[in-house]
Amino acid sequence: MTSLTSSGGTAAQQSTRPGGGSPASPTTSAAVRWRPLPLGAASITGGFWACRQDANADAAVPAGRDRLESAGNLQNLRVAAGVAEGTAVGPVFADSDVYKWLEAAAWEYGRRPTEDLLRMQREVTALVAQAQADDGYLDSVVQVRYGRDGRYQDLPWSHEHYCAGHLMQAAVAQARCTGDRALLDVAVRVADHLVATFGEDLRHDVDGHPVVEMGLVELFRETGDRRYLDLARYFVDARGHGLIESYGEEPTYFSDRVPVREATTVEGHAVRAVYLAAGAADVAAELGDKELLAALETQFDHMMATKTYLTGGLGARWEGESFGDEYELPPDRAYAETCAAIGGVQWAWRMLLATGDPKYADAAERMLFNGFLAGVSLAGDEYFYVNPLQLRGGAHPHGNRSPGHGRRGWFDCACCPPNIMRTFASLAGYLASSDSQGVQVHQFATGELAARVGAGEVRVAVETDYPWEGIVRVRVEETGPEAWTLSLRVPGWASGATVVVQGAESAATPGEYTQVTRAWAAGDVVEVRLPLQVRVADAHSRIDAVRGCVALERGPLVYTVEQADQPDGVAVDDLRLVVGADVAASHDPDLLTGVTVLTTTGRVGSGDVQPAWPYSSATSVDTGGADGEEVPVVALPYYVWANRGVGAMRVWLPRA
C-alpha cells in the first residue's frame, strides 16, 4: 500500500505535485535542500509507531468525532448555518478543534482508508460549508456570538485567523488524501476573504495566535494562488511592530514584541511562538528568504540551547503558557504543553527540509518520543495538556489541566487532543525526504519509503525494533540501474554507531547522515547500528532547577522513575541515584504495550523527616552525599508514565 501508485484515490494527482505526503510540502521552486516524499510514499507498517498510530485510528479519531458533538463544536456550526437554534458554546476558537480533527481524519484516510472515515469527513465538511457566510467569512462562534459587526473586532483574542489557518491545513490534507475538494473550496473562500481584508495596502492587523501563516502557505502550495503566500509573508513580517498592544497581555505573549526576522530567541506563549516560527520557515522556503531563514536558525538554536526540556518539552511557565528566561526549566512546574511539542516538530521539520541539518531531525525525534508522546495514553484516547518532568507524591491537583489528575478525555480548551490525532495520522510524512541525489531517512520506523530521485523511482523497506533496539535495516526493494545515495541519520547521542553495507561495517559519525552512494540492486541491505547504552545526563550549571541531579536516557527515550515501580517504602520524592552504578536494561513485551525497563541502584534520603523550619545551618544538613539505604531503582520510558494511575514521578533524580 505504500508504493507511489497504490495509495487511496490520489494517485492521479501525485505526479503533478512535488510532494503531498507531509503537512508541509514545498513547491518545486521553494528554496529547500530536501523535499518530503509524495503522498503515500512513506508508510509505517509495524513496530513502535504503528502501534501508537493504530490506537489513534481505532480509539482517538472516532472518539474525537463524538467529543466535537458533546462539547458543542458541531452544534456551533449548525447554529451558524441556521439549521439549529442556540448560542455558541465553548471557547472562541472552537472551530479549530473541528478542523484539526478533520485534518486527522484526512491523513488517517490516506494512511488506512475506510468508508467510515470518508463518511464522517464528508458529513462534518458539509456542516462547515453550510456555516460559511455568503461572502466567504467563516467563524461559527463569532458569527453566532457577535454577528456580522463582530468580525475581526478583537483579533488579539478572537482566534479568527487561527481557525482559518487550521481550516486551510485540514482542507489541503483532505484534498490530498481523499481527493475531495469540498473543504478546500471553503478554505479558498475564507482565504480570499482574508486576502481582501488584510495586508500591506489593506487593514494592518494580525491574529493573536499564529497558525494562519502555515495554513496560507500550504494553501498556496495546493492551489498555486500566490496571494496566499503574499498574505502569509505579510502576517509574518507585520508582527513585532506594535499591532497588538494593551490587550491584557504584553506583546511578548502574542509573539509581537520583536519582528520575527530580528528575534534571537523564542519567547512568550510557546505554542504561538513555534507555530509562528514554523509558518515563517514556510514563507522563507517559498520566497528563498535567506535572512528570515537565518533568523529562524538562530532562534531554534537558542531554544534548544536554553529553553528546551530534556524531553523536548517547550514552555517553562504555566503563567501565559510561555517560554521562561534562559535556563529557566523547572521540572515540577514545567508547562511543556503537548501542542508546543507538536509545534516544535512542525518547525523542526521545515528547518530540516530547508537546511538539511540533522540537528533538526534529532530535535524532532526527541520531541516525538518524549514531550509529544507523553501527551497521550497508550490506549490513545486520553490526554495530557501539561507535561511536567516531576510530580510530587500526595499533592492535591489544582486546575483541570493539572497532570495530577492524570490524562483526560477532553478539555474545555481542547487544542491538544485533535492536534495529537493529526500528528499521529500524518507521522509517516516526517520519516524521510528525497532530493535528486537520493533518499534521506530521518526517523526510524518499520515501513516502506518510495521516492523519485534523479536515478528514477526507488523504494526501500525499513525494518527495526527501534527504539528498543538500535539496529535499523534498510533493504532496497526497487531501483533503477543508476547510482543514488541513501542517507541515514545517526543521532547525536549515538556514540559508537556503525553502518553496515552489504556486510561491511564501518564507523558512523553521530550527529551526521551516514551516506551510502552506489548503484543499488533490489535486495541490497544497509544497516545502521546505534548503540543503546544507557546515558546518564547532567544539566548545564545554569539550569538551577535540576542542579545536582541526573537523568537516564536510552536511545531517543528519556526515562523516568515512577512510584508504582519502586519497592514498598521507597518514596520517589526522596530517591537518589548512584551515578556510576550498573544500569540493566531488559525488555518486557507485556508491560505497557512493551517497554525496555532500566534497573539500577539508588539511595533513599531522609526527606520524609519534616522539620518545623526547612532551612538550617549548612554545616549540619545532609547535603545529598553517599548516605542513606541502598535500594533498587526502576525506570521506565517517560512517555508511559501515568498509564497506571498517577503517583510521584521524576525524570531528574538527585545524585546519591
Next chain:
Amino acid sequence: MTSLTSSGGTAAQQSTRPGGGSPASPTTSAAVRWRPLPLGAASITGGFWACRQDANADAAVPAGRDRLESAGNLQNLRVAAGVAEGTAVGPVFADSDVYKWLEAAAWEYGRRPTEDLLRMQREVTALVAQAQADDGYLDSVVQVRYGRDGRYQDLPWSHEHYCAGHLMQAAVAQARCTGDRALLDVAVRVADHLVATFGEDLRHDVDGHPVVEMGLVELFRETGDRRYLDLARYFVDARGHGLIESYGEEPTYFSDRVPVREATTVEGHAVRAVYLAAGAADVAAELGDKELLAALETQFDHMMATKTYLTGGLGARWEGESFGDEYELPPDRAYAETCAAIGGVQWAWRMLLATGDPKYADAAERMLFNGFLAGVSLAGDEYFYVNPLQLRGGAHPHGNRSPGHGRRGWFDCACCPPNIMRTFASLAGYLASSDSQGVQVHQFATGELAARVGAGEVRVAVETDYPWEGIVRVRVEETGPEAWTLSLRVPGWASGATVVVQGAESAATPGEYTQVTRAWAAGDVVEVRLPLQVRVADAHSRIDAVRGCVALERGPLVYTVEQADQPDGVAVDDLRLVVGADVAASHDPDLLTGVTVLTTTGRVGSGDVQPAWPYSSATSVDTGGADGEEVPVVALPYYVWANRGVGAMRVWLPRA
C-alpha cells in the same frame, strides 16, 4: 508621646477598651494568652523601623491619596454617590484600595497626627459615606457597573465582602486613632446589610476573597455587637462545603476545598488563604474555639515547614497566585506576593496572642524584615507585587507585575501598595503585648512601651540598633512597687544569646522568651544580647529548586547577592559560594540608608559557555566542584535589592 494618657485624641476611650493599639484587639473575654498594648502605648521613636515608617508617612501616604484619584477609585465613589457622571473604572475591588489607604491614614494619624492627615481622611470618608446606598449597601463598582440587581450576584469574583471587610478594618482604625465615628457609621450599616442578608438562616454564600472575617470580628470588638462575630463565624465555617464551584477556578483557589477546621495545610491563592486563617484565628479567640485554634496551629506549622520561603515569602506559584505543593519553592518564579507576607504577619500576630508561642513572633519577624520589606522601595513610594529570590541577568520582563521591571508606583491591581502603608503605620502595634503578669516584647525597635499589668501601670524604653546590632536594651521608666515580669523574645536563630539583668549576664534559650520577674525600679535595665554571626543556611532535601545551594543570613535578615555589587566580569548567574570561607560584616551607614554589608569568597563557574544542547553525559560535566576562579562576593540584605536598578540577583547560591 507614648504613655497611656498622652496619645492623640483618644485618651478618653482607652480605659474602656481592652486594647486598641493593634489591628487585632481581642475583647476582655477573648481566649487569648496575651493582649495587645493599648492604643498609643507602643511607639517606635528611632532606628531601623522609624526610618521606614517616616518614608511611608512622608512619601507613600500622600502619594497614595493622589493615586486613588488618578486611578479612578475616588471617582468611582463619586459616580456611585451621584455627584459625578461616568462609568466605574478599574478592578471590581477598587473600593478596597480606598479603605486600605484610609486605614493607613488612620494609623498614621495615631502615630504622628497632622491636620493634613485628618483633613484627607475626612474628605475621603465623606465621599465613602455619600456613595453608600440608602439601605446600607456599599460597593461603588457594583453600584455603578451592575446596579441594584447586580448586588451579590457574583460573590466568588465580585469582592463585595472583601471590600466590606477592608472598610470595617479602616473604620475601626479611624475610630480608635482619630475619634471620628463617620467611617464607623458607614461600616456598621454595611455590616448590618450583610447580617440581614447572609448566614445560616439566610442566604448561604461566601465571598471568593476572605478578609471580611477579620473586619467583622474587629467591628464586633469595637461596637460590642455580637451579630458581627456570629456572621464572621458563619463565613469561616461555611467555606469548604462546595458553596463556590464552577467559577473558572477550582474551589482550592478560593480556600473552599476543605472546611477550615479540617484543613491541615494552606493551599490555593496565598493571600486569600492567610487572610481567611487570620480571620478564623480572630473567631477562635473570641469564641474560645479550641478545635478551630488547633486546626490553625497545624496549618501554620505546615506552612512554615513546607511552603514558606527563607524570606518568609508565601505563595510559590504565579498561576493562581497560589501556594504550591509541599516543598515546591522555586526561587526564580516565587510569587511571594507582598500582600501574602502582610497576611502572614496578621495571622502570626493573632496566633501569638492566642497561644503565647514565640514561634509566631519569629515567623512575623522573618516576614517583616524580608518578604514584606522587599515589597517597598527605600523611598517608600514604589512597590513590588511579586518578590522572587532570584532574578536572572538580561531577561526581558514580561507582565506588569514582573519584578524585572523594578518596583512600580502603582498597579492596575493595586492591593499591595496601600496594604504596605497600613502595615507600616500600625507596626508599633506588633511590638509587644501584656497580661496580668507583665509585658512581652516580641519585636525589637527603639521606642517606648506602656501597659497596665497586675502590678499597675508600667512603662519601658527600648534602645537598639537592631537588626544591625544584636543588643536590645530595655530600661524601666515607670513602675509600681510590686513585681512583674518582663519577657523578651530570643529568636530561634539566636544561638549563644544572653540576657543581662542589672549587669549580671546569663544564657538565654533561643526560641523562647527570656523572662525576668522582679520588683522593678525606674532606671532598671535589662539587656538581651543576640549574637549576629552570619549563618549559612541550607535547605531541606525536598526543596528541589535550591538543591546544592546555600544562603546567607544575619540576625533576622536574609541576604542576597546583586549584580551591582560584584566585580566586573563576575556574573551573579554563575557565582558559587565557598562554604566555610570567612564572612566579614561591616556596616556602611551611607549605603542604601545604612546597611551591614557581608563580604566573603566565591568562585565563578563556566555557565557563560552555552553549548548547543544543555544536557550532557554526567561523567563529563562540571558538577559544581571547587573549580573556577576565586572571587570576592558581596551580599546585601534582601530587602534593599533593586533600589539601584534591576540586575541579576540570587538569595540561594550554589556551593562551590
